[in-house]
Amino acid sequence: MKVEGKVIKLGDKIDTDIIIPAKYLKYTDPQYLAQHVLEPLDPEFSKKAAEGIILVAGKLFGTGSSREQAAIALKAAGVKAVLAESFSRIFYRNAINNGLPVLVCQGISDVVNDGDYVVVNLESSEVLIQGRDVGVKCKELPDIVLRILSAGGLIEYLRGLKK
Amino acid sequence: MTGQTLTEKILSRASGRKVAPNDIVEVSVDLVGFHDLTGFHVIEVMERIGREVIYNPKGLVIAFDHLVPPPDVRSAEIQKLVRGFVRKHGIVNFHDVGSGILHQILLENYVLPGQVVICADSHTSTAGALGAFAQGMGATDVAAVVVTGKTWVTVPKPFKVVLKGSLRKWVTGKDVALEILKEFKSDYFNGMSVEFFVENPQSFPMDYRATVANMGVEFNADAVLFIPDDETVRYVKVERGYECGKVLPDPNAEYVDEYTVELGNVDLLVAIPPNVDNVKSVREVSGLDVDLVFIGSCTNGRLSDLEIAAKIMDGKRVKSRCVVIPASRKVFIKALELGYIQTLVDAGCVVTFGTCGPCIGGHFGVAGPDEVVISTSNRNFIGRMGSPTSKTYLVGPAVAAASAITGKLSEPGDVL
Ligand code: SF4
Numbered sequence: 001m002k003v004e005g006k007v008i009k010l011g012d013k014i015d016t017d018i019i020i021p022a023k024y025l026k027y028t029d030p031q032y033l034a035q036h037v038l039e040p041l042d043p044e045f046s047k048k049a050a051e052g053i054i055l056v057a058g059k060l061f062g063t064g065s066s067r068e069q070a071a072i073a074l075k076a077a078g079v080k081a082v083l084a085e086s087f088s089r090i091f092y093r094n095a096i097n098n099g100l101p102v103l104v105c106q107g108i109s110d111v112v113n114d115g116d117y118v119v120v121n122l123e124s125s126e127v128l129i130q131g132r133d134v135g136v137k138c139k140e141l142p143d144i145v146l147r148i149l150s151a152g153g154l155i156e157y158l159r160g161l162k163k
Numbered sequence: 164m165t166g167q168t169l170t171e172k173i174l175s176r177a178s179g180r181k182v183a184p185n186d187i188v189e190v191s192v193d194l195v196g197f198h199d200l201t202g203f204h205v206i207e208v209m210e211r212i213g214r215e216v217i218y219n220p221k222g223l224v225i226a227f228d229h230l231v232p233p234p235d236v237r238s239a240e241i242q243k244l245v246r247g248f249v250r251k252h253g254i255v256n257f258h259d260v261g262s263g264i265l266h267q268i269l270l271e272n273y274v275l276p277g278q279v280v281i282c283a284d285s286h287t288s289t290a291g292a293l294g295a296f297a298q299g300m301g302a303t304d305v306a307a308v309v310v311t312g313k314t315w316v317t318v319p320k321p322f323k324v325v326l327k328g329s330l331r332k333w334v335t336g337k338d339v340a341l342e343i344l345k346e347f348k349s350d351y352f353n354g355m356s357v358e359f360f361v362e363n364p365q366s367f368p369m370d371y372r373a374t375v376a377n378m379g380v381e382f383n384a385d386a387v388l389f390i391p392d393d394e395t396v397r398y399v400k401v402e403r404g405y406e407c408g409k410v411l412p413d414p415n416a417e418y419v420d421e422y423t424v425e426l427g428n429v430d431l432l433v434a435i436p437p438n439v440d441n442v443k444s445v446r447e448v449s450g451l452d453v454d455l456v457f458i459g460s461c462t463n464g465r466l467s468d469l470e471i472a473a474k475i476m477d478g479k480r481v482k483s484r485c486v487v488i489p490a491s492r493k494v495f496i497k498a499l500e501l502g503y504i505q506t507l508v509d510a511g512c513v514v515t516f517g518t519c520g521p522c523i524g525g526h527f528g529v530a531g532p533d534e535v536v537i538s539t540s541n542r543n544f545i546g547r548m549g550s551p552t553s554k555t556y557l558v559g560p561a562v563a564a565a566s567a568i569t570g571k572l573s574e575p576g577d578v579l
Contacts, residue, residue, distance in 0.1 A: 098303070
C-alpha cells in the first residue's frame with residue numbers, strides 16, 4: 001500500500017481543537033467536517049488539501065480531546081497520511097480506526113520541506129522524497145494496523161471478517 | 164522476582180495474563196461510558212457495525228454534560244437520540260440533564276480501585292484518582308467496548324511520583340498538576356502511566372487527586388493512578404456508604420523513574436496560553452486585566468473549589484464577569500447547604516450546575532474576541548473557550564476567585 005502527495009508541514013502539538021473546533025462536533029458527516037478542518041490555523045486548508053496531501057508534523061500531533069471527528073475531517077479533506085515525531089494516544093487510535101495512516105517518523109521535519117512531493121510505503125514504512133536523493137525510515141506498523149488501514153477503517157475491517 | 168506496579172496488576176487481572184510494559188493486550192473493561200456529545204457518535208458506529216447489543220448493561224454509564232441544558236435544536240436532537248437508545252436498551256445508569264459532568268458522576272457513584280474504565284472523553288483519566296486504570300478513547304473504540312466488553316491497550320511504562328509534606332494555604336491540586344507540567348512539559352509522559360504515592364493521605368484529599376488525574380491527559384500520560392489509601396476508602400464511604408477494598412502495587416515493583424514533589428514548595432501557578440505547560444508563578448504575571456473568570460469544569464468544579472471561592476469572595480463584589488459551575492448536582496446541593504452558593508451569588512457570580520459550559524466554548528459565558536479568561540478548567544488551546552483571539556489562563560480556584568474580585572490576575576493575598 002502506497003500513499004503519496006505534496007507535503008504540508010505543521011509544527012508541534014497540533015491539538016484537536018485546532019484540527020476541528022468543538023462547534024462542529026454535533027455532526028459526523030465527513031464532507032461537512034472536511035470543510036472546517038484546521039480552520040483556526042488556516043481557513044483555506046481544506047482547499048489546499050483537496051488534491052491529496054501528506055501532513056508532516058512535530059511532537060504530539062492530535063493532543064487533546066477524544067473527538068473522532070479530528071481523524072474523520074483530515075481524511076475526508078484529502079490528507080493521505082500524517083507523519084509526525086509523535087502522536088497523542090487517543091488520536092493515533094482514532095486515525096487507524098478511520099483508515100487514516102499515521103506514522104511515527106523521528107527527525108522527519110528536519111528532512112522534508114513544505115511542498116516536497118513524497119511517496120509513503122506503508123508496508124515498509126519508508127518515505128521517499130521525489131526529485132531529491134533522500135528518504136526517511138519511519139517506525140513500522142504492526143500487521144493488524146496494516147490490515148485495518150487497507151480495509152479503510154475498523155468498521156470496514158470487522159465487516160470484512162464477518163463475511 | 165520483581166513485583167508489579169498498580170498499572171501492571173490491573174492490566175494483568177483484566178487480560179488474564181502477566182503483563183509487562185509495551186505488551187499489547189486485550190483487556191476486559193469494568194466500566195464504559197459516554198456523554199451526549201460523543202454518545203450520539205458511539206451509537207452511530209454501533210448502527211454501522213450492525214450490532215446494537217450491549218455486553219454489560221450494568222457497566223455502562225451515560226451522562227449528559229456537554230450540551231446541558233441544550234443550547235440549540237441540534238443539541239436537543241442529539242440528547243433525544245441518546246435517550247431513545249437508553250430506553251430501548253433499558254440502561255439503568257443514565258444521568259439526564261441536571262445531573263452533572265460524566266467524570267464527576269463516575270467518581271461519586273461508580274469507579275472502584277483496580278478497575279479498567281474506558282469512556283468516550285479524554286478526561287476519563289479523572290477516574291485514576293480512585294486507583295483505576297482509566298483511559299479516554301474515540302467513538303469507534305468505545306462502541307467496540309460497549310458491544311464486546313473488551314478493548315486492547317498498550318501496557319504503558321510506569322513512572323512513580325511521590326507527594327511529600329503538605330501544601331501551603333490556598334495552594335491546591337491544580338497547582339501540583341501545573342508544577343508537574345512546568346517540570347516535565349506536556350510530552351514527557353506520553354506512553355507512560357504515572358502512579359502517585361501520597362505520603363500522608365490526608366494532606367492530599369480526593370478533590371485534589373481528581374484535579375491531578377484529570378490533567379493527566381494534559382501530561383499526555385497514558386494513565387494516571389493514585390495508589391489507593393485511607394483517603395480513597397474514606398471518599399467512597401462518604402459518597403456511597405460502603406467500604407471499598409484497596410488494590411495496591413507490590414512493594415518491590417519497578418518504575419522507569421521516580422520524582423518527588425515537595426508539596427510545601429509548590430507555588431500558586433498559572434498556565435499561559437496557548438500552552439498548558441508554559442507555567443509561571445502567578446506573581447510573575449499578576450496585574451493582567453481580566454474579562455471573564457470561570458470556576459468549574461471536571462477539573463475544578465468540586466466542593467473544595469467552591470469553598471475556597473466562597474471564602475475569598477465573602478462580602479465582596481466581583482469586578483469581572485464570573486461564571487461558577489459546580490460539577491454535579493450533588494456538589495451543587497452540598498454547596499447550597501453550606502452557604503457557598505449564596506456567598507458567590509451575592510458577590511455577583513452567575514451560578515448554574517452540571518454542565519461543561521464555557522470550558523469547551525459551548526455556552527454559559529463563552530469568551531469574545533481578544534478577551535482574557537481566567538479559568539479553573541484544563542485546556543487553554545487557541546479558541547477553546549470561545550473566540551480564536553481570546554486567551555485562557557489556567558489557574559486553581561483561589562487565584563480565579565481573587566482575580567474575579569480585583570478584575571486583574573491576582574493572588575488571594577491581594578484581596579484578603
Ligand atoms: S468540563 Fe471541559 S474538560 Fe471536562 S468533560 Fe466537560 S468539556 Fe471536557
